[in-house]
Structure formats: structure tokens, C-alpha cells
Amino acid sequence: MVILGVNGADHVGHDAGAALAVQGRVVASVEEERLVRIKRAFCRPPLHAMREVLDLADCTMSDVDVIAYPWLPEAMGVPEDDVATMLSYWCTTVDPGATRLPELRFVPHHAAHAWAGLAFTPPELRRHACVIVLDGSGESTSGACYRVADGRLAQVWSLPQHASVGIFYEAVTKYLGFQWGEEGKTMGLAAYGSDSLAPAMAKVAPPDDRVAEAPPFTSPVPPLWQHEELREQIIVKLTSEHGELVSFSQRADVAFAAQYWLEERILQYVAEAADGIEALVLSGGVALNCTANSKIAAYCRDKGVALIIPPPASDTGIALGAAIAASPEPSAVTQCQTAALGRAYPPEVIGERLRMEGLSVLPCTPGKLAEALISKDAIGGWLEGGSEIGPRSLGNRSILARPDSALTRDRVNALKGREPWRPLAPSLTPREFARSFPGASPSPYMLIAATYNPVTPADLEGVIHVDGTARPQVVSTDGAYHDLIVATGAILGTEAVLCTSFNRAGEPLVYTPADALRTAKATQLDFLAGDGWITWLTD
Numbered sequence: 001m002v003i004l005g006v007n008g009a010d011h012v013g014h015d016a017g018a019a020l021a022v023q024g025r026v027v028a029s030v031e032e033e034r035l036v037r038i039k040r041a042f043c044r045p046p047l048h049a050m051r052e053v054l055d056l057a058d059c060t061m062s063d064v065d066v067i068a069y070p071w072l073p074e075a076m077g078v079p080e081d082d083v084a085t086m087l088s089y090w091c092t093t094v095d096p097g098a099t100r101l102p103e104l105r106f107v108p109h110h111a112a113h114a115w116a117g118l119a120f121t122p123p124e125l126r127r128h129a130c131v132i133v134l135d136g137s138g139e140s141t142s143g144a145c146y147r148v149a150d151g152r153l154a155q156v157w158s159l160p161q162h163a164s165v166g167i168f169y170e171a172v173t174k175y176l177g178f179q180w181g182e183e184g185k186t187m188g189l190a191a192y193g194s195d196s197l198a199p200a201m202a203k204v205a206p207p208d209d210r211v212a213e214a215p216p217f218t219s220p221v222p223p224l225w226q227h228e229e230l231r232e233q234i235i236v237k238l239t240s241e242h243g244e245l246v247s248f249s250q251r252a253d254v255a256f257a258a259q260y261w262l263e264e265r266i267l268q269y270v271a272e273a274a275d276g277i278e279a280l281v282l283s284g285g286v287a288l289n290c291t292a293n294s295k296i297a298a299y300c301r302d303k304g305v306a307l308i309i310p311p312p313a314s315d316t317g318i319a320l321g322a323a324i325a326a327s328p329e330p331s332a333v334t335q336c337q338t339a340a341l342g343r344a345y346p347p348e349v350i351g352e353r354l355r356m357e358g359l360s361v362l363p364c365t366p367g368k369l370a371e372a373l374i375s376k377d378a379i380g381g382w383l384e385g386g387s388e389i390g391p392r393s394l395g396n397r398s399i400l401a402r403p404d405s406a407l408t409r410d411r412v413n414a415l416k417g418r419e420p421w422r423p424l425a426p427s428l429t430p431r432e433f434a435r436s437f438p439g440a441s442p443s444p445y446m447l448i449a450a451t452y453n454p455v456t457p458a459d460l461e462g463v464i465h466v467d468g469t470a471r472p473q474v475v476s477t478d479g480a481y482h483d484l485i486v487a488t489g490a491i492l493g494t495e496a497v498l499c500t501s502f503n504r505a506g507e508p509l510v511y512t513p514a515d516a517l518r519t520a521k522a523t524q525l526d527f528l529a530g531d532g533w534i535t536w537l538t539d
Helices: 032-036 047-056 080-094 109-118 165-175 183-190 199-203 223-242 248-273 290-303 315-325 347-356 366-375 406-416 430-436 480-492 513-522
Strands: 002-007 017-022 025-031 066-069 103-106 129-138 141-149 152-160 279-283 306-308 340-344 380-383 386-388 397-401 425-428 496-501 527-530 533-536
Touching: 002 047, 002 315, 017 047, 017 315, 025 032, 025 047, 025 315, 032 047, 047 080, 047 340, 066 080, 066 315, 080 103, 109 129, 109 141, 109 152, 109 279, 109 315, 129 152, 129 165, 129 223, 129 248, 141 165, 165 183, 165 223, 165 248, 183 248, 183 290, 199 223, 199 248, 223 248, 248 290, 279 290, 290 306, 347 513, 347 527, 347 533, 366 480, 366 533, 380 513, 397 406, 406 496, 425 430, 425 480, 480 496, 513 527
Parallel strands: 002 066, 025 340, 066 103, 129 279, 279 306, 380 527
Antiparallel strands: 002 017, 017 025, 129 141, 141 152, 340 386, 380 397, 397 496, 425 496, 527 533
16 A cells, blocks of 8 residues: 655645655655755645655655545644645646545644654564653644554543643744744853742643543634744733743743753653653654753653654654555554664766766765864765654754864854754764763754763764763764764764765755755755765865
């Protein structure tokens, strides 16, 4: 069976994308933003992403048996027939020559999040797993807890929209002067704050009003409007409680209080769910909060429970989750071993494209590139393998630099148009992680914060935040990227590189070699490189 998961429409708002599962295996997943070059692809159909995943699987629309959509239309205040018509239109637009149209299936939003998380969970752990999904809102709810029973999801509780931890954190983010989607800035800013405002945050935070099942949608106001109204109501409460924020320290204290409250609420949910399970899966946009994840990881370690957080925990993964949910046996779908589910460009194809632009493409070993990173303080773009799904750059579409220099970190932030106080992350080997972050939980997807141990001889000044933590990516898979990290360690004594997303502020990650070159020039990078090659952009 061939199942196409899709996300995107004006009643959904963001993160359009598509994913394809063939015979119980996810073969491709691509975000629309990477192809249309518009961040989050707001209110856009996933037409480019649909074409891309079909092409990657060498399929046509006529081969697709089911198209799965990760929303229940009626619960979004939209007639089901209207959405069915929209999906059929997408299919015929993507492939006008299709001889048949697929069956349409609608998947509850939070169930799609749950299956996206279970897709990255080892099969032996799925049988005794619990999934907690927390986001802004999905349909008329904002979260859910599931147990896996007989290969299916059994709902434990649902979280109404007015009790949303995600909407609360969005509201704090907007109150602090950031934009929607910049909740990571609030998390980073919290490290500069004190606990002086933490007790007062309870006056503003939403109640814990969980229910056994999601209530039917009866409101004349669509959930998307309710979401916005709830967020604005919280901002009014924050303004009444704390006034107009002027100084950096005031804003940091509010961010600290919000982060502290968020962690306490999530840990409450986790503590209730962790008994009698082998794996806890976190999904939904809130699961991208690395600082909260570090507390959850410590709790799970003490309980002997595996913690799984998928790289596309946000709505970037719900097309993938919908495709799995619509499979005949969702729990039997092969585990995703990597986030690199987009197109890969071989070195010879990249080299040909760069030479067409008049650039010299030279052979380059990991040792030579590591030497350039250190001796020249070079900053460059790295393009290798398939494009990753999700918001984190994981070594395939990355900007790289030496990890031991605060000056280099500051230059990277400046080149990308980021605030100078924001942290950057390291990619490192398992050996370096054990040495520099003893006792912490490793994450291959850069999703769990870890406390640095300054007693070690390792030097990671460029990637350690003001609170002594980092957001490490542990790279254990052999390959050119791993070799580069090891080669850097041979020079510095620290097997790590600074790794950040290959994009400018406000833009999506690069996807193609042309995207990489354009962004590298715009950000004034020193080089572009990949598996065995390099092209210098500066003298």
C-alpha cells in the first residue's frame, strides 16, 4: 500500500508538507517551505512537497492508495466535503494525468503527532509506550496522552484548548516582543533570568483541566480564532501583572518564570504517565523545548524509561504521522533511523552546479577542512546527504565553525542575523559527549539540553550557553560528517564542531545546491563543503 500524508491549507495555517509511506516504510518526507523558500509556508497547499516525495519514491498519483490528512475537518469548523474537494484538487494539480484518485482519510491532529513520534521509536519499545502530545492547539484541543495497546492508540486524556501550555508559551513569547514561531528565543532568554517572578506566573498560567475525551466541536467560532483569542487574553493578563517590559533583565525574568512553570506542568504529566511503561514519547511543538526536555530526560533515566523525541515533533511531522496512522498496521511501520528524509545530491551533481557558477571545486579531506576551521577561523556551509525534516539542522544542511571560540560564535550569529545573546549548538562524538556532559541524556536530534562539565579538558566556549548548558547533537553514525568532527578533535582535543542551521534569519533551511550557494553568498560564508569536496568563497 502507498499512502501519501499531506498538511497545509488556509484553515491550518503553517508547516505545509508531504510524506510518503510505501509498504510499511516511510520513504520520504519534505516540508513545502524548503521548496518554495518561504518560512513555514503559511496558508499554502503542499503541491511542491507532494511532487517531491512522489518523485523521490518514483511514484505517480495513480500509485497512491490513500491520501491522509492530519486534521478532522468538522472539528476545525470546516465542512468535510470542502476539505475532500480540496484534497482531490491537490491530487489532480500535482498529477493531471492520474488515472485514479486515492481514498481520503482524516486523522485526528494529535494522533498524527503521536504516530510521528512512534515512527522514531524502536519496535520493541512501541508495545509498552506512552505518548504525550502538547502543542498550541490541534482542532479544538491542545494536547493528549495515549497508551499503545494492541498496536493502536488508546487515549488516556485530552487537553482542552483553554488549558493549552503551548498557547501560554506563545503568549509569553509575543509579550516579550518576539514573533509567533520564535518560542525558542523565549527558552534561550530564560537562562539570563532570575526566579523573582516565578510564583506570580501561576496567576497567568492556564488551568490543568484535562478531560477523558475531546469534546465535540460546537462553537460558532473556529478553533483557529479561539486560539488567537486565548493567546491575546493571556497577553492582557501578563501586561496587567508585569506592565510594559523595558529592560533586558525584566524580559529575562518573565521568560525564566514562564519556562519554570512550563517545566513543572509537563513534569506533572510525565510523572503520572511514566509508571509501567518502557518508553515515553514526546511530540507536538512543545516537545521542541530542549530545556524542559533535559528535566524530563533526567526523570526518565531515574525511572528506567526510554525517552523518545522525534526530530519533526512540531507540525513539520504531522504529514508523516498521518501517513503512518492511515497504514493497515501503524505499529508495524519500519522505524525511521534518520531525519534525512528529503532529497540527497551526490557530490558530483553539487560540483557540476557550482562549476556552472564559475567556482572551483577542490578535493578536500576531513583533516584539511578541520585545519581550515581552526587555523583560519573559517565559517562555512556543509551540504551532504538527504535534507532533514524538522526545524533542527543535523549535519546535512548546516553552517559549521570551530566550537571553542566565543568570537567565532558571535560572528556566526551576526552573519545569520541572530540576536547576539542566543546560543549555538555542538555536534560531537559519543566519546566527547560522555566526557563533556557526564550523566546527561544523549540526543541524536539536538533536542535535549545538557549541562557542561568544566572540569574536563574539553573546550566548548562557542557552544555553551550562559547557564552552562548546551544543546548537543550526538553523531554516532560513520560518514563524512562524523569524520570531520573526529578530525577537529585531533587538532583541538575536543571532538566537536559548532553546528547551526544553514539559513539566514527568517528563511527556511537550504534544500538544493543552488539554495546553498545563494545563502552562502548572502551570509558571507568562507566556503561550501561536503563529502570530499570544498569550494572557497573568500580569499
